[in-house]
Amino acid sequence: MHMADALISPAVGGAAWVATVGIAAYSLRRSKADIDDKKIPLMGVMAAFVFAAQMINFSIPGTGSSGHLGGGLLLAAILGPYAGFIAMGSVLAVQALFFADGGLLAYGCNVFNLGFFTCFIAYPLVYRKIAGDGASKARNFAAAMLAAALGLQAGAFGVVLETLLSGKTELPFGAFVALMQPIHLAIGLVEGLVTAAVIAYVRKVSPALLHGYGEPIPAGRANGGRKVVLGLAVAAAAIGIFMSWFASANPDGLEWAMERTSGGAELEAEGRAHEAAAGIQSATAFLPDYGFRPSSAEGATAVTGDDATAAQDETEGTAEAWPSVNAGTSLSGVVGGAMALGLSALAGLAVFAARRKGERSRSA
Amino acid sequence: MRDPSRALAAFYSIDALARRHSPVHDRHPVALCATTAAFVVTAASFGRRDVSALLPLFLYPFVTLALSGLRPAELLGRVVAASPAILAIAALSPIFERAPVRVGPWILASGWLSCASIALKLALTVSAAFLLVATAGMGGVARGLRAARLPKLVVLVFQMTYRYVALLLSEVSGMARAHELRAGPRKGVGKTLWGPMLGGLLLRSYDRAGRVHDAMAMRGFDGEYRSGRDGPFGGLDAAYCTAWSAFFAAARFLDISGALGRAAGFIARGAAS
Numbered sequence: 119m120h121m122a123d124a125l126i127s128p129a130v131g132g133a134a135w136v137a138t139v140g141i142a143a144y145s146l147r148r149s150k151a152d153i154d155d156k157k158i159p160l161m162g163v164m165a166a167f168v169f170a171a172q173m174i175n176f177s178i179p180g181t182g183s184s185g186h187l188g189g190g191l192l193l194a195a196i197l198g199p200y201a202g203f204i205a206m207g208s209v210l211a212v213q214a215l216f217f218a219d220g221g222l223l224a225y226g227c228n229v230f231n232l233g234f235f236t237c238f239i240a241y242p243l244v245y246r247k248i249a250g251d252g253a254s255k256a257r258n259f260a261a262a263m264l265a266a267a268l269g270l271q272a273g274a275f276g277v278v279l280e281t282l283l284s285g286k287t288e289l290p291f292g293a294f295v296a297l298m299q300p301i302h303l304a305i306g307l308v309e310g311l312v313t314a315a316v317i318a319y320v321r322k323v324s325p326a327l328l329h330g331y332g333e334p335i336p337a338g339r340a341n342g343g344r345k346v347v348l349g350l351a352v353a354a355a356a357i358g359i360f361m362s363w364f365a366s367a368n369p370d371g372l373e374w375a376m377e378r379t380s381g382g383a384e385l386e387a388e389g390r391a392h393e394a395a396a397g398i399q400s401a402t403a404f405l406p407d408y409g410f411r412p413s414s415a416e417g418a419t420a421v422t423g424d425d426a427t428a429a430q431d432e433t434e435g436t437a438e439a440w441p442s443v444n445a446g447t448s449l450s451g452v453v454g455g456a457m458a459l460g461l462s463a464l465a466g467l468a469v470f471a472a473r474r475k476g477e478r479s480r481s482a
Numbered sequence: 483m484r485d486p487s488r489a490l491a492a493f494y495s496i497d498a499l500a501r502r503h504s505p506v507h508d509r510h511p512v513a514l515c516a517t518t519a520a521f522v523v524t525a526a527s528f529g530r531r532d533v534s535a536l537l538p539l540f541l542y543p544f545v546t547l548a549l550s551g552l553r554p555a556e557l558l559g560r561v562v563a564a565s566p567a568i569l570a571i572a573a574l575s576p577i578f579e580r581a582p583v584r585v586g587p588w589i590l591a592s593g594w595l596s597c598a599s600i601a602l603k604l605a606l607t608v609s610a611a612f613l614l615v616a617t618a619g620m621g622g623v624a625r626g627l628r629a630a631r632l633p634k635l636v637v638l639v640f641q642m643t644y645r646y647v648a649l650l651l652s653e654v655s656g657m658a659r660a661h662e663l664r665a666g667p668r669k670g671v672g673k674t675l676w677g678p679m680l681g682g683l684l685l686r687s688y689d690r691a692g693r694v695h696d697a698m699a700m701r702g703f704d705g706e707y708r709s710g711r712d713g714p715f716g717g718l719d720a721a722y723c724t725a726w727s728a729f730f731a732a733a734r735f736l737d738i739s740g741a742l743g744r745a746a747g748f749i750a751r752g753a754a755s
Contacts, residue, residue: 319681454743455534
């Protein structure tokens, strides 16, 4: 469930960061009134608890995959949605930094997927509506199961959308959804069971803990301006996601169309695809958008403009249509990349050797 | 779980790495945080099939590793531990992106480029996160966050999440032992006990965390950790940050790999003729 930086584009990651920071700022304002010396250690313990729960992977029968709990609903139920969201943010920060589980750029996406849907959708709209005053055990159980499943389904769908918007992989939407949702349904059921069991026990043994903190502050106690903050955060997220669609999806859409046309009706499509590719190349001529991009400034094996376009097309996945590409240009990319890696390693070794020498001369 | 001291040692070993001194460790945490952020954004901004253009970025982890005196095995272990789930997604690329691409003398499905690109980005970004915590440490990261004007409460909860794991694990070991002594020949915790055990763990940990918090408050703790390494942001820190950022920008906007390859080709042809 934790997204990594490798699969995310800066536009989507940045938009999710903005949304998450906005929601966190709003949560902080809303929860400030009831955060006291008793609640701060409770937030720490709950966050550490969810952190530990996320570290434990259990296998999902019949799928061959494994999953771990999200814990957002438990945080919301015990800390309240606002403090719960902040605690989820700190859990995921420690996960990202110390376990590389979820990336730094993807941090906003992860907090949004695991925290927003559970604390602000599943908890108030499902859990509290069904659980009511919490007197009925059966209702509590049903509320936890449903809310946990719903929260994780929404989060998993968020992962799918954010990954596809980032355009770093070409997984078809349907296949990705069919992969993510059922697995997270299974995880959601386990999460519901654990959440229900823990809440039931806490309610029995120390009900003050739930009643003191799980209840959200009545809306009257927060001033109306704060609703504006949430509105702004949601608007920022919507704008960010909308913008990122244009930032990353448009060229991809072209590329996709181009690949489809070149793969389909070869001869007729060639001219159009060629034009589209030339358009892309002229737009991205100064950006190394593709690692194996050729350069028209090639010395002895100078490529003509047409060849450069063809070579560009080749990296777009249409090599068969233009077999005339100069292999040397692509080769220079491969060789240069290997050299860059080798030189980087050499630089590292040289620094290491220099440091060791310095240490020896100091100790001598 | 049986031996929490080992689990704890592994968990907090990264923080121990940050207590050393080196040209990187001695930089202001704000400089380290800013450099890491710039690096991660740069790496993520490369296109879906960029492979060779990403490779110059490896200069950053390699040189930082050498400068900080950290062992490559520590970094490698981290990258390997983080990879399976992401690589599973990356491995699907060659299935869905079948258009052929010529790479040098070889012809591959373009999905292989996507796959390689994701794997490289994963290695780069995971390395950057590891190098940040292994040089700045938890305290340094928290200072960086405070310097970025994050509220005291958020940074405090962030630090407590990390530190209270020790508290939680010690409660786990106490409860596991108590259960073992009372369970007789039975093995494992029965399903009916899961709720009470987890709930009990929470309540016990909360009680203890409350005592810890009270004890700290009585000693004057106001939510700010003072590490004693709070030097000012100096010229060296600014230079460190600027130099790396300039390199990242160069790697992003100039075709370093292509230039190197062409230079190599030119020299090879010169030698041949």
